[in-house]
Amino acid sequence: MIVERSSDWQEGFLNRLNNAEKWHSWTLYKMNYEIVKMNLIPEFTGLQAPKFLPKLTPLAHQLEAAQTVIERMNGKAILADEVGLGKTIEAGLILKEYLIRGLVKKALILAPASLINQWIEELNQKFHIPAMAYKKNCPIERYDIVIMSMDTAKKSPHKELIYAQDYDMIIIDEAHKLKNHKTQIYDFVQGLKKKFCLLLTATPIQNDVFELYYLISLLKPGHLGNYETFQSAFSASKHDLQHDDYLKELVNQVMVRNRREDTGIEWTNRRVQIVPIHFSPEEMEVYQLLGTLTSTASFSLITLQKEMCSSKEATALTLSKMLENSAEREELEEILAKVMALEVNSKAQKTLEIIEQAKDKVIIFTEYRATQIYLQWYLHSHGITSVLFNGKFNKNKRDYMKHIFKEKAQVLIATEAGGEGINLQFCHHVINYDLPWNPMKLEQRIGRVHRLGQEHDVHIYNLAVEDTIEIDILALLHTKIDVFEKVVGDLDAILTNFKKTV
């Protein structure tokens, strides 16, 4: 076995024997001994970090997660707690523990740009870990704990600079962004040395089980076999899982997932409902006309149909763009005229009804900027104040909008990108005005309000227009949730409180 010893003390001692330097005081000598004794790590197991963090009171499930990752998973794990249970705290505890134990000196944290400041604050204030945000031209080698965005990290020259550092620990927040193995960021992370590694995501599967396969293959290549063996064993077809229990067990060897109901904390309820909308005959006519566009690519057709379920403004925007180079000019112009002539938006009417009934703060999520602006106008014309929110806002603007929403406006209208990184516990109504393809996006949205600190039941309204593509989206969402539950574990209600078996 390797034994390392340092000769520093011996040198200093001999110097003093030769009267070259002064001896120290007995009091400081004793203090030194006492401090070393007090800070000794007496056992291989157990957590030392809480002792050094008297101002932090981690929750039981957070401590347990940290201990499990260190002792059972040897410091390589996916932290997949449901949204709002404090994955950052768990990651902080683990990092702190390794720093105290001297096993980690340098660590790299990758997070979405919008969350970098939050990470810095938490690590510095809660954990006394001096973390630095990476900026261009900053001497990366001088900082031990560096936080940067994935978008920066994957590009030259940053990528090469990172590779040249010798990080002991890699932490990746919102790790579901690595689900696609054909991306630059996946490539980048694959090439990183991962001695200790944490992947944080509430949603390790968003669409199919291969996403989880690729995530685990980053963390521990081979744990789920190689691609061929995994494919033949676990997925004859994407949604038909043969060996669910076996796969679940393998997954649980590298993944910690706390659910709200396991935390021992009293959680408020989620009241989730699907609100069916009926188009007016005029709206339905336009919707069906869209289906007759034969020479339009099916992808654009689906986009148009989804937009029509949202607002005429969103639809018109896309139609006008298509007009520029289309073989079906006449048909398009005709539809566009009919779209513009529409006077009623049934979905917006229903939305107004819900807001009026709620008599409380409401968040509306839509996928389209045009709808977002339309809704603000529509609500305003009915005397309801609202603020807009989207992912392009910088930190200051986000905080400002959040502040106005909290203090002044009744409604916040967010586009998809607004779904991550803001905490709005003071609000208890969420309207999913448009449905995304991916159920985990819904979970992320709900997680903005249904998190630690929420004191009321949370009402979720999923709007879907009858006899349109939105009903198909609902069915697909159900299927995807089913896959997730089979492999990862149960999910809190997202679509409805009633479980539907597929």
Place this chain on the structure above:
Amino acid sequence: MYPQQVHNYLRQFFLENECDLVFEDEHYLTVQLTIAMDKRIMNRPFYWQYVEATNGEPNPAQVTFITDQNAMSGKVIGEVVHFGSPRLNQIFQATRELGAFVQMFQKVDAEIGQVLLTPWLGVNYKVSYCCDRTKEMLYSFGINLLTGTINNNFHEAINSIDWDSTQSENAFYVQHIIKPERALQRLDKAIDAIIQQDDHTWAEQAKKRWQRDQRVLDYFYEDVEEKPECYEVEKKALEEQYHAKIKIEIVNGGLFYMR
């Protein structure tokens, strides 16, 4: 460490390093740092470079440390220090550097007459076992520099003795027979022997974890003829994660003349 303990620790540390307490209350203290202490803990090398280069008037800082913020009612402005805070860690580190070497003489009662004091070398070792986990142990050894007898609970044995940092006229200090350098080597050997006899299943288990992960990794790249670079990177990561090593570090030590 409770706030009161932190308070006492800071107080003792600064007094011992000749920094005056300008003001003190139960929950905070204001300290006038010496130039040496300012250089050590205030993290401002450029200021000191500047003062020295320009022959300027040195102005070491006066700092207020709040040791129990919860108990504070008034508006004292200062730095909050608690167990785990970076400042306290820095002061612990300073203590390690400033309390590492001593030469002590047992106090002699003048009425007893001439006493013979024997030299000992005392050394406190911190031993760390490291793999993907760690465990640390503290050993305190003393060796009689006349007879070579080793005491393996030395610090506890000398802790309660009254010491002087200077020699007294009433004592006769025996010259060592075993040179301190040689004695240190003997203690190093004694530590090695203790480590050798210890239970090292921790290292075997770490090796098993390593082998298991290596097998998983190899399986992933089984059919790949030419292993990509990331295979080598992962392999190196596993080695760094699991390979077992033992670190031996001397915390402090010194010469002790005692009865």
